[in-house]
Amino acid sequence: MKIVLLAILVSGVCSRPSSLPNAGLTRPGVGSIGLSGMVLTDGTIVQFDRAFIDDIVSIGESGIVTKSGKNVQLTRDLHRVKRSHIMNDSGILTSWGQAIVFKKPHTTIVSEGPGGIVFSDGTLVQKPLQL
Incomplete structure (x- = not known):
């Protein structure tokens, strides 16, 4: 029963x-x-x-x-996937969805840390707090 x-x-x-x-x-x-x-x-x-x-x-x-x-x-075990940046000669679409147009063609990422990104054309981008 x-x-x-x-x-x-x-x-x-x-x-x-x-x-x-x-x-x-x-x-x-x-x-x-x-x-x-x-x-x-x-x-x-x-x-x-x-x-x-x-x-x-x-x-x-x-x-x-x-x-x-x-x-x-999500991954197979349901951990969140960190999206990567999509970048070409004229700009970048960041992993958090921000579109940035480069000042100079063929710009590269010089440095990236938890607070932001530094590009070779001098552009500085601050990351949102919740990444």
Whole structure:
């Protein structure tokens, strides 16, 4: 009797309907992600705040799509992927989404640290605090 009741409770919790496609992904060797947070493969629990939950459009195997465009790309074990800069001869799109046009063609990054980037054309760019 106790085993049957436990099985019913577990199946009821696991089969909760969701209005979001693919919400609540769980696969062997992969962390679990749901509408309110994530459980990483190392056991770390990441709880989303209300503002982020309200911003979610869809949850998929490789990340979260948001209404605001602040999408989150995740690794297999659900750690956030650090985006890299996209750079060409005339400018750069930073990993946090800031577009910068170079003063001189073929500008390069001279130095990059936690506070900002120094370019060879003399341009200094401060990074946002939440990176």
